[in-house]
Amino acid sequence: MNSAEPWADPERVGRYRARVFAERDRLRAAFTDPGAQQRRVLADLLAFNADTAYGRAHDFARVRTLDDWRKAVPVQDYSALAPWIERAAAGEDNVLTADRPALFFTSSGTTGSRKKIPVTRRFMHTTFFPFYYAAWAPLITHFPDVLARPDAVLNLKHDPLTTPPTTASGKPHVGASQADFGTRFGEPLSAEPGTHAPWATLPTPLAPDAHLDKMYLRLRMAVESDIRCIIGINPAMVAALPYQLNLWWPRILKDIRDGTLDGRPGLLPNPERVVELQQLTRCHATIRPAHIWPHMRALFCWTTGLASLYLPRLREEFGPGVALLPAPVAASEGPVGVALDRHRSAGSLVVSASVYEFADADRDLTPDTPTLRPDELEPGRDYHTVFSHVGGLYRYAVGDVVRVVDHEDGVPRLEYTGRSTLSNVAGERLRDAHVLRALTTALTAGGLELRNAACRVSRDERGTPAYEFALAPHTPWTDDETERFTARLDRALGQESPGYRRARADRRLGAPSALRLPADAFLRDWQESVAGGIRPTQVKDRLFRQDPAQWRRLTGRTPQ
Template identity: 50%
Template sequence: MRPVPDHADDAAFRQELVAAKHQLAASVADPAQAQRHVFEELLAQVAGTKFATEHGLSGVRTLDDYRRAVPLRTYQEYDPWLARAADGEPGVLTREEPRLFFTTSGSTGSRKRIPVTEPFLRQVYLPYFRAAMGVPAEYFPDSLSLGAATLNLRHDRLARPNTTGSGRPSLGPSQADLRGGFGVTLREPGSEAPWAELPVPVDERDYLEKLYLRLRMAVEHDVRCVIGHNPTMLAMLPELLTQWWPRILRDVRDGTLGGRPGGTPDPVRAADLERHGPVPAAVWPRVRVLYCWTSGVASLYLPRLREVYGDDVTVLPTPAAASEGPVGVPLDRHPHAGHLAVSSALYEFVDAADDVRADSPTLLYDELEPGRDYHVVFSHLGGLYRYVLGDVAHVVDRAGTLPRVAYAGRAGLSDVAGERLREVQLVRAVAEASRRTGTDVINMTGRPERAAGSHHHTVGSHHYTVAVAFHGAGTSDVASFAGVLDDALCRANPDYRRAREGGALAAARVLPVPTSAFVANWHRRVASGMRPPEVKDQVFQADDAAWDLITAGGRQTRKGFSENREAPGQRPNR
């Protein structure tokens, strides 16, 4: 293994990130003042725009005025404004014109386009992004590097991005080259590693080959930190190492990159890799940090995943954020939550039990209750005003007067019999069933299904099937798991309980599937054109092809299990 000398700028880079963390911590120390300042900045930035004119914002002086003037909007409702800005119409949402557009992954629908202005980049995006990276920089300085000590699986700059109708670049945040041009510089950990700019020609949209080449090069170096942001990337890395192992060994031995010249033959390293096998902890024995979001489905599989990276590994959470903007920013070593970024955006919330309407009453940061879930609404300098993010945040606790929040799941719900089941409720029920039955869950996805031969209007014609990849669970374990899962759903969701007690919904069933089913679906999604960092865990599986692929092995080998075999209308066990 090649030793990894510190990159020449590493010390200054880490110092910069730690300073950003302390600066953001100071800016949120007085949340009320921070929110007042953000609100004043918003009114100044939107003044004179077409959005301000249509909503009468010139007369707005107070937050209550603002709430009355601007309705809550989802992306679909906001899209006409964003489309006008993307097509080059001036002064639509902001006085400062967008320089580019961030796109979302499109994992739950069509891709969204989010305008990026210089004020947004300087005052919203960069402060929270740098501050969050300040945590690993402060606590694990030997692991976080601009160079080869950090394997950044998120980072993938594009030379030729898509463009909007007005010719502006349109690409994911991890693809944008923000090293200059805005009067600021954003350098990411690992962004100057040998594999950051691949030394051999490859189609920049051949995502799997690019990922292969990065891993092939990284196995020759002393990697100490692996960054995924999306935890699915960290879960897939051991699978990809195994799949590509013969090719990696051959390339390392021969000094080739994907069979092409470009490296230095290293038969000693190839022999060492072959002896230890394709396990991250053996390939990179000094890995100390995994950096990704840690809530949602990831909370189920990260404890076991950490074992394959090494017993000394710490998992640090990335910000609870979206392409549209930040929510929670980790400022300490909390395992899954971050401080509400009150100096970056103006925040409002709607109780997660309610549907969000244009006129929904909202709560402010100081009205949130620890232990509760909320829809997130924010306004910021990027031109999003009372924007319904579409994510649910869980308030973990308070750090002083400031809520500390974690991503809980997407806000959409599943409802075939009045059960109004949300992602976070299903994930928590699976976690509870895992704890109570002592089973390890590697991955999961679920959906409502109709019983064979039943009609839609038939009482009890639907039930939830949850496809679960277990680690070493037996038949009796799975049967018990299903009963506990259904019980947990009944207790977590009154609507689900009523649907079960009234017989409108039959008991949840669990279908054990091999882990390889989720791996196969990951490959299918990448083959369809999604970049690997965009392929996220899916709690509710709406994609029929994905569901068929994942469940095929389970249905062929065994029946789905349900502990509650009662007739329609029978009261569930609790």
């Protein structure tokens, strides 16, 4: 955020719109010859970083083609690059990149570890900012009123820090939503919609890890505004909002009536708004965002993964006709796809950002795994994502699996299907995508809906492993519905995964079971995680939950 350029300035809004559309148009122009773009990106990163310690060790100066690149550098994950990254984080120059890291992004927390992702000025200007601006084009094209006022957008992920944690060399080590791109990278237009709302910088000081208190204060203040758009990126944050409204409703009303912030002076009393809100309470047993913000237009977040199970119903909480716009297919380490239209789930490959390679998701990644170019991808197939960019990540396996939806404008459109991590106790080799597709098949066949789901491997009295599913139905299921659903799920898992089908046939794996939970079970679990000090952006939907303590907290049962 750059406080010198507030969203209230119409001239600033005009320049922002122009920048967004220009980056979108440049990216579309790159689609006319994606192969040339990929060669250009490779040549640029090689030339720029050839004389780094990593570049000399891998003979960047001799690389000319993608085949040369594959021979020179192995496919690698974070652990393989970690020694090089730690040298850079300790302050050593010219390790992975010719320019010094300005900061280090922390990982989003999917794997539970706190990575240090080097972020350089060259990376931001050549790889990050072009896709970052283009990602907002569908929103501001079709819903321009979200830019009409600074308080028209509730940006749930915006979380600036006064004193960020640092690496050994003193560089900030923060999430992307906590970085000040305007000041650090000279990008005054980089502040997202919603980052100049009255609640963007809270008027009362709070501890850095008081995440629920921050969420309460922002929501309490936003209830007084006419919100048109919610930006969440992580859909679990968006799903938590209706739950929090009802959880905190009496507290919110009291604060608005008294002009307080969680009981502390700070704002003017607003009795007129309280009268309006109390009328809603008399009319509705459950307060929904649609009641409070009747002009809501759009939700901006990831729309795939477990969120695909609950977003259709969740959207209704925010109002009839509210649009779901997909956030980019991206990680802290770099972008992969960005939606340039209103497709519900997929984004076009950002061919000008990185050198992209892909590998069959049903095969294990190794340093010498054969990879495919973007033009070799097939619709309907799942792939590991591997990318290389000028920011110092080379043939980096980010750990995400994407599915090719189709090809549009000459490039593949991709949707995120989950992590590449396998659940594999009996040779079943289940990935997130297998289980999610099986869940969808089993639900659709019975006309059933879920608010969320998770699973773990349990064992019976003979020690035979089997999958136990924790399910939060949208409306209550009967015992018969549950039994029939579980049988369909078993069949669907076998259809998705040959390993699962063989393990079941050989009786190495028992039949799955289903545990019905209250509708708000996953929301309560999410709230408890945030209350425990984890940043809301990092508390994501997680399908496989093998940790006994986490399972007990979610279900109230001690796992077998």
